Amino acid sequence: MIEEFSCAKDTDVETFLKEQAIRYERDGLSRTYLYITSENDDPAIAAFFSVAITSTEFPGVTKSRKAKILGGKPGRDTKDHFGGILVAQLGRSDAFAQGDINGHEMIEDAEYVIERGCYYLGGKVVYLDCREPLIGFYEQNGYALVKPELYPSGYFKMFKSLHKL
Numbered sequence: 001m002i003e004e005f006s007c008a009k010d011t012d013v014e015t016f017l018k019e020q021a022i023r024y025e026r027d028g029l030s031r032t033y034l035y036i037t038s039e040n041d042d043p044a045i046a047a048f049f050s051v052a053i054t055s056t057e058f059p060g061v062t063k064s065r066k067a068k069i070l071g072g073k074p075g076r077d078t079k080d081h082f083g084g085i086l087v088a089q090l091g092r093s094d095a096f097a098q099g100d101i102n103g104h105e106m107i108e109d110a111e112y113v114i115e116r117g118c119y120y121l122g123g124k125v126v127y128l129d130c131r132e133p134l135i136g137f138y139e140q141n142g143y144a145l146v147k148p149e150l151y152p153s154g155y156f157k158m159f160k161s162l163h164k165l
């Protein structure tokens, strides 16, 4: 089934599922959740998302922005990194349409998993890395940019506070 998954809009998403997801699962580095359909008894992966524990750095992020991300507790605005949960991957197969499964539903499902995990383990902030064309999509789903500039990774970093889930 994994071999048939394709995601031309972001081949990193496809490569992650095909080449890394299972290894990361075994190594405890992330958890991947699949949307599997079985029309005509022919199972296929319609979409997936992966979540992971993370620590995010704040290069060049202003003190006031850090206070907004991490909360106003004294000393928070001096931190140069902070733990949280990463929505590491999220993508729909090219063989499926928005009517089958849309991005908003996938984010809601990812946040459901994250909320449950953080209820037992703690955690305050959800992060994700994205390319410029998807900033608006994530903003519509309640995420905000950590800073307006790209991170050294070449992605924009976005966040959402857990209390907003």
Ligand SMILES: CC(C)(COP(=O)(O)OP(=O)(O)OC[C@H]1O[C@@H](n2cnc3c(N)ncnc32)[C@H](O)[C@@H]1OP(=O)(O)O)[C@@H](O)C(=O)NCCC(=O)NCCS
Residues within 6 Å of the ligand: 007, 009, 010, 013, 090, 091, 092, 093, 098, 101, 102, 103, 104, 106, 129, 130, 131, 133, 134, 137
């Ligand atoms: C992200 C995703 C799940 C959102 O699904 P959705 O809510 O059903 O919305 P759509 O697929 O219609 O995407 C919304 C818009 O973003 C665009 N878009 C989506 N992924 C894109 C990408 N990787 N690069 C550039 N544009 C992208 C779509 O073409 C669409 O543009 P339009 O409104 O002009 O038609 C889905 O688009 C997807 O699987 N994208 C490919 C994988 C991906 O980019 N994952 C995110 C990595 S940060």
